[in-house]
Amino acid sequence: MNGAVRLAQRWAVFVVVLIAWQLVTTAADSVFFPTPIKIALDLQDKLFSPLLTKHILPGMGRMLFGWAVAGVIGVALGLLLGRSRVAVAYLGPVFTFLRSIPPPLMVPFFAASIGITRMQLPVIIFGSLWPVLLNSVDGARAVDATKVDTARVFRLSGPQWALRVLLPSALPKVFAGLRLSLSLALILMVVAELRGSEYGIGNQLQYARSDFDPLAMWSWIVLLGLLGYLLNSLLLLLERRALAWQPRHSLEARALATGG
Amino acid sequence: MRMLEVSDLGHTYQGKDGAHTAIDGLGFSVEAGELVCVVGPSGCGKSTLLRTIAGLVRPTSGRVMLHGTPVDGVPSDLAVVFQDYSRSLFPWMSVTRNVEFPLRKLSRRKRAARAAEALSAVGLGKAGRKYPWQLSGGMQQRVAIARALAYRPALLLMDEPFASVDAQTRFELEDLLLRVRREQDTTILLVTHDIDESVYLGDRVLVLSKSPATVVADLDVPLGPVRDQIGTRASGEFVDLRARVAGMLQGNTPVGAR
Numbered sequence: 211m212n213g214a215v216r217l218a219q220r221w222a223v224f225v226v227v228l229i230a231w232q233l234v235t236t237a238a239d240s241v242f243f244p245t246p247i248k249i250a251l252d253l254q255d256k257l258f259s260p261l262l263t264k265h266i267l268p269g270m271g272r273m274l275f276g277w278a279v280a281g282v283i284g285v286a287l288g289l290l291l292g293r294s295r296v297a298v299a300y301l302g303p304v305f306t307f308l309r310s311i312p313p314p315l316m317v318p319f320f321a322a323s324i325g326i327t328r329m330q331l332p333v334i335i336f337g338s339l340w341p342v343l344l345n346s347v348d349g350a351r352a353v354d355a356t357k358v359d360t361a362r363v364f365r366l367s368g369p370q371w372a373l374r375v376l377l378p379s380a381l382p383k384v385f386a387g388l389r390l391s392l393s394l395a396l397i398l399m400v401v402a403e404l405r406g407s408e409y410g411i412g413n414q415l416q417y418a419r420s421d422f423d424p425l426a427m428w429s430w431i432v433l434l435g436l437l438g439y440l441l442n443s444l445l446l447l448l449e450r451r452a453l454a455w456q457p458r459h460s461l462e463a464r465a466l467a468t469g470g
Numbered sequence: 471m472r473m474l475e476v477s478d479l480g481h482t483y484q485g486k487d488g489a490h491t492a493i494d495g496l497g498f499s500v501e502a503g504e505l506v507c508v509v510g511p512s513g514c515g516k517s518t519l520l521r522t523i524a525g526l527v528r529p530t531s532g533r534v535m536l537h538g539t540p541v542d543g544v545p546s547d548l549a550v551v552f553q554d555y556s557r558s559l560f561p562w563m564s565v566t567r568n569v570e571f572p573l574r575k576l577s578r579r580k581r582a583a584r585a586a587e588a589l590s591a592v593g594l595g596k597a598g599r600k601y602p603w604q605l606s607g608g609m610q611q612r613v614a615i616a617r618a619l620a621y622r623p624a625l626l627l628m629d630e631p632f633a634s635v636d637a638q639t640r641f642e643l644e645d646l647l648l649r650v651r652r653e654q655d656t657t658i659l660l661v662t663h664d665i666d667e668s669v670y671l672g673d674r675v676l677v678l679s680k681s682p683a684t685v686v687a688d689l690d691v692p693l694g695p696v697r698d699q700i701g702t703r704a705s706g707e708f709v710d711l712r713a714r715v716a717g718m719l720q721g722n723t724p725v726g727a728r
Contacts, residue, residue, distance in 0.1 A: 354557050356558045357558070359526055359550070359558075364621065365544055366572070455563075455601055
C-alpha cells in the first residue's frame, strides 16, 4: 500500500502534465504540435521498423562505447593523477582549461580533421572524458591519511592498494563523474549526428526536418528523453549496488524494503 | 630477547615557518613480550615517535632496530592500531574481510582461520559478516585490534587506541588488551596521553618531555600481570606511580627518578 502511495507521488504530476498536453494539443490542432498519443503511436512504429537496427541501436551503441572508453581512461588517469600532488599541480590548469571548452565546439574541428561521418565517436569520447576524469582526481585526493597509513603499515601490494582501497574510496565521486559524463555523451551523440552522420537518432532528426515532418521530429525528441531517463536510472541502480556498503545507501535500501 | 631498540632518535620537520624538532635524542628499548606505555603531554611528538618506529617516517637522526634489524621502510612483521578506528577500517569490507585483507600471503583457508581466531579473541566471533559502521565505536576498535593480532606482528604499535571511546568502553578495551597479550604473548608499544591508562596497562612507562620529546623517565610498574579496574586503581602502588608520572609531566620532579 505504501509502495502504491510512493508510486503515485512520483508520477502524479507527470500524468497530469501528459493529460493537459493531450487536451491542449487536441484543441489547438496544429501541425507543429501533434498530440502525445500520435507521437506515441509514431514512436511505436519507428521502434518496430528497420529504423531500430539501422539507426537507434547503432547510434546508442556508439554513444555507450564512447562513454565507456572515456570512463576507463578518465578513472584510470584520474586515480593516478589524483594521488600525485605534483601531477595535480602541473596538470590541474590544463584540465580545467580543456574542460571549459564547450565540447560541441569540437564538432567542426573533428569534422574537418577526421571526416564528417567518422567524427562522432571522438567527439563523444573527448567531451565526456572531463567530468569523470576531474571527479576521479577529486575522489583519489580525498582518501584519508589514516587509510593511506593503514595500507602502508600492512604493506598492501600495488594492485591491492589501487583496486581495494583507492578505487572504493573514490567510487562515490567516480560515479558522480560517470553520471555527468553519460548525460554529456548523449548530448554530444545527437549534436555530432546532427552535423552529418550516416546513422543515428540525430541523423533521423535532421532527416525529419528536411522532410518537414514535425511528428517524426517529436518522436525522436521524445525517444531521446526516454533513453536519457532509462540510462540514468540504470546507472543509478548500478551505483546503488556498487556503493551498497555505504551507510546512507543501505538506510535508503532498508527504508525502501520496509516501505518507510 | 630485545625486540625494539631506539637510539638517539631525532626528527625535525621542515615547515614553512622554519624547522620544528618533534623528537630529539630519544632512546629506549623494549624486550620481547613486554607491554611498554609511552606517555607524554599533548603535541610532544608521541605520534612522530610511533610513526618513525613504524617506518612511516624516516628519522632525521638516530636509528630504530627491530629484533636486531635496522628499520628502513615499514617492517613486514609490525602492525599498528590507530586512534581513529573509523578511518582505519575499510568501510566497504565486512568485518571478516577487514581482518583477512592484510594476510594476502596466506592461503584462503588459513586467512579465514586466522581472522576467525582473532575476532573471537576480541569477543566479536559473531560479527564477521557485519560492516564496520554497523558496530559501535568500541566494537570497531576491537575489529582494528583483531586485524592487528591476526597479522601476528613481532611488535604491535598502538597510537592512543582508546582515546576515542567512552570511559566504560575504554575500561573494557584495556582489560581486553591485557587479556589478549597474556594469551598471545605479544610485544606492545602503546602511546597515550592518559597517565592512569599508561600505569594501568604498562609493564613499564616511558615518560616523555614536552616537545622536542626526550625520555624523562623509564619506570617499572610492579603491579603484576593480572590487574583489575577497581582493585588495581585503588592500590597504593598504582596511586603512587600515577602521582610520580603526573609530577614528571608537569616537570617538577627530578629527572630520571627510578
